[in-house]
Amino acid sequence: MQVFDTKQRLSFTGKGGDLFVVLIVNALLTAITLGIYYPWAKARRLQYFYEHSELDGNPFHFHGTGREMFIGFIKAMGLLVLIYAVFFALMMSMEPVLMMLAYLVLFGAILGLTPLIIHGTYRYRMSRSSWRGIHFGYRGELKELYRIFLRDGFLTLITLGIYGAWFQMNLRNYVLSHVRFGSTRLEYKGDGLDFFLMNLKGYFLTLITLGIYSFWWQRDIFNYYVDNLSWHFGEGRRMQFKSTATGGGFFKLMLGNVLLVVFTLGIGLAWAHVRTMRFVMQHMEMGGDADLNLVVQTEQEHSSAMADELGDIMDIGIFL
């Protein structure tokens, strides 16, 4: 495969002070509305991160509104209340069999909802993201995601977690490879075995070095995520991503963030976020034979924010 020279084309232009103001206003409005403002606060926060992430000097844009996320939030809450209502109704029966069934329902619902949350969140987030007026989109199928979850989830269980590395890679390969940007698409090609060996090495070296290697392990994971990602424009033309992150860089980033947050009693959180974003963007270089000016608009708008909110409530991190 052809190897391209890469250079830095992504950047993060946010500033700690600006983000701090956004976060503090969010906290204020969320507190005085007893939490109802939360979806709007989330929209503001996401908008800040998108607006200050740039590719070739042009910012990304998040189109999501607090209103649609609020509707999603209400729907998600309704679903969770329903699940818990069934759970408690079964528990109140005091019948051992029904009580067992109650746990089955609860855990079944939580596990069963995960693919739905990933699918819905990608559909929503991608359709609400754009760059230079061209929308992103997600074309993955829910059925396929369930198939991966069932098959790999089962294999992970019977291999006592070892297959988890393959599970993660299969999931990442599927989801990221179905992200569209106008007429172009992303592709992720991770290999379960490589990922497993890399993590195995990281785990043992971290143990042996009493944790010091963890920064280099972190770098390896980051590199694996970035280096296997590419952006395809059709007719064989593509852009390849390349990580330039170093273990020392991760050490400086993480140590700095911990100090920033702990010694300011949390006020420094905004600055820590900015440092992290800047680090990630700076170390994702790009190179290739594609022309970024030739992307054609193709995606339609998609509206439900329910899965996004459900994932938020259940604390499922969706960005793989």
Place this chain on the structure above:
Amino acid sequence: MSASAAANFFDGQTSRPHDATVAIREPDALEVEVNGERFHWPLEDGGMQWERSSNTLRITFGEHPRSVVLTRDAAFIRLFVQRMQRAGRRGVYDRTLSMARQGPLLFVLGLLFLAVVGYVWVLPFAAERSALLLPTEVDRQLGQAAAPELLLELWEDTARSAVLQQFGDHLALGDRFELRYHVVNDEQVNAFAMPGGHIVVFTGILDRMDHSGQLAALLAHEATHVEERHSMRMLVRQGASYLFLSLLLGDVNVVVALLAENADKIRNLTYSRALETDADLMGMERMAQAGVDPEGMVQLLELLQREAGDMPGSLSFLSSHPLTEQRIIKARERAPQLTMGNSRQPELDRLFQQLKERSTTPSP
């Protein structure tokens, strides 16, 4: 017309950037010039949207796929935003944000002040009010759900419970709730009340009493917890402050969350102490009404103080009923102010003797 500013234009069809200029054409249009072509967009039109981030102004037009204009010309951005705000398109958010930008330090301090005021005064007040709005049926249900299981784990002396029930009935302490009394075989010098009416007295405290006034005081104290719905008020208060803190500190770091949590615990402890004193003083009023000398409360508290001295800390009544010394002083002050109702003292003394005689564990 404003001076025109350099901008990038994207037509919504492809990602190709076009050099453009933008200007405000009074009275009410935005003029965009791209590749020698000019078009105008009415400023008040709903189809036009704009957002400003730190240094970029983004204006979009029409239906999906929308065309986009981006400019970083600071002078133009200022002018445009002023013009749009004059048209009255400024929400609560923008006003709060500009306030926060003008004086971040003052804003944060003001916020902190508001949070503290809310947490210390507004929140407990609102929580107490809403707790008392709940029907008493909720207390009853709560007690009914918890009592059978709890009593199952304790070794109840049903014969003595029956006598204690008679003793309690003579005092007629229950008003809103039907009070059920239980004697439990346990060396702890303690007693407790559950919401809705179950009152549990350990033999450890019963055996150390030497006259009926102390027992009447103990029951009056516990009955006050039930009647004044202290558990419910505590529960709602704690729930409310927990909710408030987790909303406020949702995104903040662990250290602050930990500090806040501990501060909250200390505050709850202070509140539970206040409730204990309330139960003493209001219990004394109940005693007086029932024709029992409220001095009994002073003697009960003195008994507790004596016992606390030779008990291991974890078992002592002090751990849940702290600062006995101050409670004694308050009870002493209150006792002479109360007038007693008709006395049923002989009957109470008789029942108290019965309770003592049935004692399974010899009193020290």
